[in-house]
Structures are given as structure tokens and as C-alpha cells.
Amino acid sequence: MSSIDVARVKADFPILKRVVNGHPLVFLDSAASAQKPIGVLEAMDRLARESYANVHRGVYTIAEEASAKFEASRAAVARFIGAPAPHEVIFTRNATEAINLVAYSWARSNLVEGDAIVLTEMEHHANVVPWLMLAEERGVELRWVPITSDFVLDLDGLDELLHNAKLLAVTASSNVLGTINDIPPLVQAAHASGALVLVDACQSVPHLVTDVTAWDADFVAFSAHKMLGPSGIGALWARSELLEAMPPFLGGGEMIRDVTKTGFTTNELPWKFEAGTPAITEAIGWHAAIDYLEDLGMDNVRAHEVSITDYALGTLEANFEDRITIYGPRDPAARGSAVSFLLQEIHAHDVSQVLDEYGVCVRAGHHCAKPLMRVLGVPATSRASFYIYNDEDDVDALVSALKNAEKFFAI
Amino acid sequence: MSGLEDLYREIILDHYRAPRNRGELPVPPAVKSEGFNPLCGDEVVLYLDVDDGVVTDLKIAGQGCSISQASTSMMSAAVKGKTIAEVRQLTRAFKALMSIHESKLEGEQDGSDLEDDLKGVRLGDLEALQGVVKFPVRIKCATLAWNTLLQGLDEAT
Numbered sequence: 001m002s003s004i005d006v007a008r009v010k011a012d013f014p015i016l017k018r019v020v021n022g023h024p025l026v027f028l029d030s031a032a033s034a035q036k037p038i039g040v041l042e043a044m045d046r047l048a049r050e051s052y053a054n055v056h057r058g059v060y061t062i063a064e065e066a067s068a069k070f071e072a073s074r075a076a077v078a079r080f081i082g083a084p085a086p087h088e089v090i091f092t093r094n095a096t097e098a099i100n101l102v103a104y105s106w107a108r109s110n111l112v113e114g115d116a117i118v119l120t121e122m123e124h125h126a127n128v129v130p131w132l133m134l135a136e137e138r139g140v141e142l143r144w145v146p147i148t149s150d151f152v153l154d155l156d157g158l159d160e161l162l163h164n165a166k167l168l169a170v171t172a173s174s175n176v177l178g179t180i181n182d183i184p185p186l187v188q189a190a191h192a193s194g195a196l197v198l199v200d201a202c203q204s205v206p207h208l209v210t211d212v213t214a215w216d217a218d219f220v221a222f223s224a225h226k227m228l229g230p231s232g233i234g235a236l237w238a239r240s241e242l243l244e245a246m247p248p249f250l251g252g253g254e255m256i257r258d259v260t261k262t263g264f265t266t267n268e269l270p271w272k273f274e275a276g277t278p279a280i281t282e283a284i285g286w287h288a289a290i291d292y293l294e295d296l297g298m299d300n301v302r303a304h305e306v307s308i309t310d311y312a313l314g315t316l317e318a319n320f321e322d323r324i325t326i327y328g329p330r331d332p333a334a335r336g337s338a339v340s341f342l343l344q345e346i347h348a349h350d351v352s353q354v355l356d357e358y359g360v361c362v363r364a365g366h367h368c369a370k371p372l373m374r375v376l377g378v379p380a381t382s383r384a385s386f387y388i389y390n391d392e393d394d395v396d397a398l399v400s401a402l403k404n405a406e407k408f409f410a411i
Numbered sequence: 412m413s414g415l416e417d418l419y420r421e422i423i424l425d426h427y428r429a430p431r432n433r434g435e436l437p438v439p440p441a442v443k444s445e446g447f448n449p450l451c452g453d454e455v456v457l458y459l460d461v462d463d464g465v466v467t468d469l470k471i472a473g474q475g476c477s478i479s480q481a482s483t484s485m486m487s488a489a490v491k492g493k494t495i496a497e498v499r500q501l502t503r504a505f506k507a508l509m510s511i512h513e514s515k516l517e518g519e520q521d522g523s524d525l526e527d528d529l530k531g532v533r534l535g536d537l538e539a540l541q542g543v544v545k546f547p548v549r550i551k552c553a554t555l556a557w558n559t560l561l562q563g564l565d566e567a568t
Contacts, residue, residue, distance in 0.1 A: 348476075
């Protein structure tokens, strides 16, 4: 008995009624971007129809309403991740921008040539390239936590890697392997070495109960569009004292207290980091997405994903035996729902092309994790990822379509 | 399956399963050129022997999806033994084949220059690749070999 009534959930997502190439849409790419329930679409539509105006500026009724809704969304995001205070949540364009905010504001005012940043081999490009740019610009050293043959972080040399490092930047859950990293001990080790910790939580906030306070992390980046919300908005959470000490990132309206011909003073948190008109409608959509997930209960979301991932791993192995290679931990309790695989020698793009013919959407390619793909020794994989609206029928549709791909490309 | 069978014609799958001219040539005298499709990681490596304006030999290496690898194999069979002028004409014709249908798909009428490129050129087996244009993201897979060939020719001449 599933912890979630998937049939009811499916009914809440209009796009899942679509037919593609004569087959009902089977959406298995939520790790790239999730679909939106009707409640999110309606909340955004309602704002536009009834209360849309720029925020924090007008003194008229609908401007007040829009501002209140916008700040209510921030409060909901803060509550959802266990943040002590809403003003510690900075709205950004996406998680990538949140990480860049840390790289430009905190790192460029705290790191000098010869300082070190520790990354892991399973990071997404969003948590790699900003640090490569900094390394190039500042002569900062990047060190890499390797992965084991079981697709988990190899922590044997962690203390050595962290020695004199200023930052540990680590994903909470790999978008390729599904591996869930245990954040608190990593934070403890980093803090013991005097390093701060940035957690890329894109793949965990949508799927797991998140408590940034329990993590004791310093920076946490995530986005709305992977958790049933719209694209165009994400957030950085950071501790107040860090944010207070950091210089602003982007300059413009909203982020200032006063501006003269010769200078400016910055606004208070969180607006100090929110230059320009923010993604107002998207913030309201994000709030509705959080409401939807909270109604389901994040414990139930997690239980459902463990169950569907267990079924997917078992069914793929049973049907394809040694013809399939799965890149990620076998234990569904130790991983998220992103399942990367190679079927025989068939290229991932050929696999996903055949799958599309059956309405099955999977991601094919390097998943914006080329350093990891090099470690794995493969140029590309296919990735099926499961969320609250996926059930065993979706897994069966995947298996059936994969069998057709096999027939097509049999060597 | 009609769309798929249009894309993955039997002759394409044949070249994919049994690629022609696989191997390497000593550099120099051969010229080596490499092409890369960052989207899917397709990789094409060509070794070209050009002698007196003729592609006397060519070998291919690399890895990638069936379309990129089959297209590379078919290209190698099509250009071997041809003069550089013939190869360039064939390349233009193949690229025209890849874009004429694209423009037709987009409802544009003006394909006259492209028609000229195709006129009088015998594409033979290569025409099997025209199904690719119905799958726009795969066009780059099909043209990679030819772009890599142009790079190699520029270096060899």
C-alpha cells in the first residue's frame, strides 16, 4: 500500500492527461524539472487576475496584496526547509544563481590566492563552474572528494582535503547517481577545519524532509521548478550573520536603502540581495507547490519514492539482467529516485528517441555532470527519475519501451 | 513505429552495427581532425590522406549515437577516392539535404539555393539519412561527420 494515492495525485496534474505519439505521457524526468499541479497554475493565474502589482513599492491595495503574498511565499519556503527566519531566504532566479551569489559575494570577499575549496566528484556543473571561474580568476585551489565504486563519497581522505580549506561545496543528492549524502557529518568535519559549507539541495528539498538548522550548513541552494513550482525562481538560504557581512551581489532597485550621486547604502535582509523586480508570480506559484507537498506530507513523499525506486531497480534488473548497467546505489533507502543506466551498448540518445515513440520521457546525456561522467567512464547515460505522480505502471511502460529499444538496436 | 523507422532506416542501422573504414592512419602524412557534439557527447575522429587533390584514404574513430556513427561511416564510404572538389560538392549537397526539409518543416518556401546545391549530385545511400530532419535535435548528430571532414580538408589543403 503506497503512502500516496498516486491516482489522485495524477489527476491533479493537467499535463499528465496528454497523449504523445499515440501513447499516454509517461513523465520520468522530474529530476530535470517537475510538472505542476492545478493548484500551482491556479494560484499564479489568480494573482495575475486579481492582485498583480510590483512588490514593496506601491501603497495601493493590490500592491499591498501582492507584497503580502510574496513575503508569505518567502515565509513558506523558510518553514519548508527549517530555516530559523524568513529573512535568511534570498529569492534568486534559480539554484545556479544562488550558488553564484555565494561565489561572487562571499567567496570573492573572503578568498585569496592559495585558498582552497573542496568539491565532490558528483557535483552538478552549477556547483562546479562558479568555483572553476573563481579558481581561474583568483588562483584558488579546487580539491575533489572522490566517489567509491559503490557510488558514494569516499570520505577516507576528507580531513586532509579540508585542511586549511575555506569552503566545502557538496550536493545533498546526486542528480545522476541518486546518492543521498549524509550532510551533518560533512558539516561537522568542515567546521572543525574552519571551512564553511554550501549544500546544493536541488535534488533533496523536493523529495526529503529538509532541516537546514539540523544540517548546521552555512549556505543552501535550491529551486522551485524541481518541486512542482514554476521555473524562474530559486533560493539561497544562509545564516543571518553571514548574509549581513557579505557585500551585495547585483546592484539596482530594491537592494538599496539610499542612493546619492556618489554612493549607496544597502537595504536590510533579504532585500539587500534582491536587486530589481523579482519573480513575483513565480513566488506565489512556489508557495502553492509547497502547500501541495505539505498536504501530502514529506514523509509520505519520501516513502512513496523509496517504494517506486525499489520497484524500478528490481524490475529493470529482472528484465534486463546483465544487459543493463545502473549507475547508483542499489539500496533504495540510501538514494533518491534518479536512476541512471546504460542498456547494452545502445547510446542514451538512441534509447530516449525510441522511448519518446512510446510517450516515455527520460533524460539522456551527461546530466550537467561531466566530471562525474568522466569518473564513471561513460559519455552519456539515460536517466529515469520518479516523483509523486509516478506509479508502477509508469515503470512498466519504461521497461516495455526499453525492450523495444533493445529489439531495434540489437547488435 | 513509422517515425522511428523513418529515422533508423535499415541501411543506417547496418552502418551503425558494422561501420566502414574504422581505424587510424599514420599522422603525418595523414591529417587528423576531431569533431565533438557537446550536447550528447558524440565524438568523431577522422584520418585523411589527401594526395594530388584526391582523398586517397580515410579512416574513422570515435563514439556516439547510432546517427552520428552511421553518418560517419556512410560519409567515409562516400568520399573515399573522390577529388576534393567532388567532396566539397557532396558535403554541400548533404548539408542541403539536412536543411531543405528543415526549412520546409518551418513553412519557409525559399529553398532555391539549397536546391541548387543538391542538383546533379548523387547522394546514394546518404539519402537514407533524410529521415533525421524530422527530429531536429538529431540533425547535429548527422552533420557532425561532415563538419569534421571540412575541418580536415581545410587543414590538408
